Amino acid sequence: MSGFESELRSRLDSLRHQGLYRELRQVDSPQSPRVRIGEQTLLSFASNDYLGLANHPELKEAAIRAVEQFGAGSGASRLICGSLAPHQELEETLAAFKGTKAALAFCSGYAAAVGTICALMRPGDCIILDKLVHACIVDAARLSGAKMRVFRHNDMPDLQRLLEWANTHTSEKTQENSSSHILVVTESVFSMDGDQAPLRQIVELKNQHNAWLMVDEAHATGLYGSNRRGLAEELGVSHQIEVQMGTLGKAVGASGGYICGPKALIDYLINRARSFIFSTAPVPAAAAAATAGLRLIQSGQGEERCSALWRLLSNLVAHEHNPEAKPPSAIIPIHIGDENQALEAGNTLREAGIFLPAIRYPTVGRGRARLRLSLTASHSIRDLDVLRASLAELGLKVGTVQNEPEE
Numbered sequence: 001m002s003g004f005e006s007e008l009r010s011r012l013d014s015l016r017h018q019g020l021y022r023e024l025r026q027v028d029s030p031q032s033p034r035v036r037i038g039e040q041t042l043l044s045f046a047s048n049d050y051l052g053l054a055n056h057p058e059l060k061e062a063a064i065r066a067v068e069q070f071g072a073g074s075g076a077s078r079l080i081c082g083s084l085a086p087h088q089e090l091e092e093t094l095a096a097f098k099g100t101k102a103a104l105a106f107c108s109g110y111a112a113a114v115g116t117i118c119a120l121m122r123p124g125d126c127i128i129l130d131k132l133v134h135a136c137i138v139d140a141a142r143l144s145g146a147k148m149r150v151f152r153h154n155d156m157p158d159l160q161r162l163l164e165w166a167n168t169h170t171s172e173k174t175q176e177n178s179s180s181h182i183l184v185v186t187e188s189v190f191s192m193d194g195d196q197a198p199l200r201q202i203v204e205l206k207n208q209h210n211a212w213l214m215v216d217e218a219h220a221t222g223l224y225g226s227n228r229r230g231l232a233e234e235l236g237v238s239h240q241i242e243v244q245m246g247t248l249g250k251a252v253g254a255s256g257g258y259i260c261g262p263k264a265l266i267d268y269l270i271n272r273a274r275s276f277i278f279s280t281a282p283v284p285a286a287a288a289a290a291t292a293g294l295r296l297i298q299s300g301q302g303e304e305r306c307s308a309l310w311r312l313l314s315n316l317v318a319h320e321h322n323p324e325a326k327p328p329s330a331i332i333p334i335h336i337g338d339e340n341q342a343l344e345a346g347n348t349l350r351e352a353g354i355f356l357p358a359i360r361y362p363t364v365g366r367g368r369a370r371l372r373l374s375l376t377a378s379h380s381i382r383d384l385d386v387l388r389a390s391l392a393e394l395g396l397k398v399g400t401v402q403n404e405p406e407e
Helices: 003-017 057-070 078-082 085-098 109-120 135-144 156-169 199-208 263-272 284-298 300-318 339-351 381-393
Strands: 034-037 040-044 102-106 126-130 147-151 182-187 212-216 243-247 257-261 331-337 369-374
Touching: 040 381, 057 085, 057 284, 085 102, 085 257, 085 284, 102 109, 102 263, 109 135, 109 182, 109 212, 109 243, 109 257, 109 263, 126 135, 126 156, 135 147, 147 156, 156 182, 156 199, 182 199, 199 212, 257 263, 284 300, 300 331, 300 381, 331 339, 339 369
Parallel strands: 126 147, 126 182, 182 212, 212 243
Antiparallel strands: 034 040, 102 257, 243 257, 331 369
């Protein structure tokens, strides 16, 4: 064994000891409430396919038509010769759906975050993040070269303190001899805790301090608002958010990421977002499937699926909490704390036919391991009964917190 391999094996052994080792699981079925893994068919509560569109016939048909007409690959980056009709149609559909002047699709949500933040922010600027934002946003902030500050999760006095600090301490001039800027970034629905950002208060604070706001609606698009555009629409603040970000691989049922906003923003990203400029365009099938997913979300069927999901969530929460309570999202964490205990709980559930894997560091903080329960519109009340019974055998229930450390 070479020294290189020996070092890597030592690091892997350390991960195993800490309960942090990961491995890929081959899934031999489409995304649905039941998935095939190895020799087992498991009742899955792990997917972000909130509206059950990932295996929908209309999305599959759209993907097949795109392959037949445009082929399997795009051939080049969008700025060379890979900007195919399905990409243009997707962006027009996205802009209309989100109520913005323009939109730009990326290969992934990660690429959207990194490309956008690094294009907009420069040394001398300041980026202020919620503590629990997705890792792609943290990485983008670090790569941008701007000053990065983090406010306590959903803590508005702490955000105000940092905005006041930023206005005082950011450089007067940046490398391009223009005024420095402040960007606040948050998720609207947080991916691991399922709680909501106080967007109205954040908008008010960023306006007071002349900052820009970027909101990731990855886990809210399709589920909130009269047009199902997201939490920003439901709270009536969409028009006050400079940069609207989201993904196409969750409720939309396809893959990719996007940025929506004014046309000047999109034109600027086309010219300056490196993850867009230097990436081969997404395959035509993915773009066409995403367009079909967006249209379904806006249809009567989309409204029915959204209502069905919220009924299931209310049923699940009503058994453990106030029967009148409305869950904040389709994500319900079952906190355990210790990584090895969370792994053991996930493995025991899998043996019982439930797929609900442990979420551990670095996805969440050390000592904050959990089972991340998510529902889809394709689940049934019977599925929830089976889940509750399996959790009860482990002494767990929705809302359980065991040995979770303080901040």
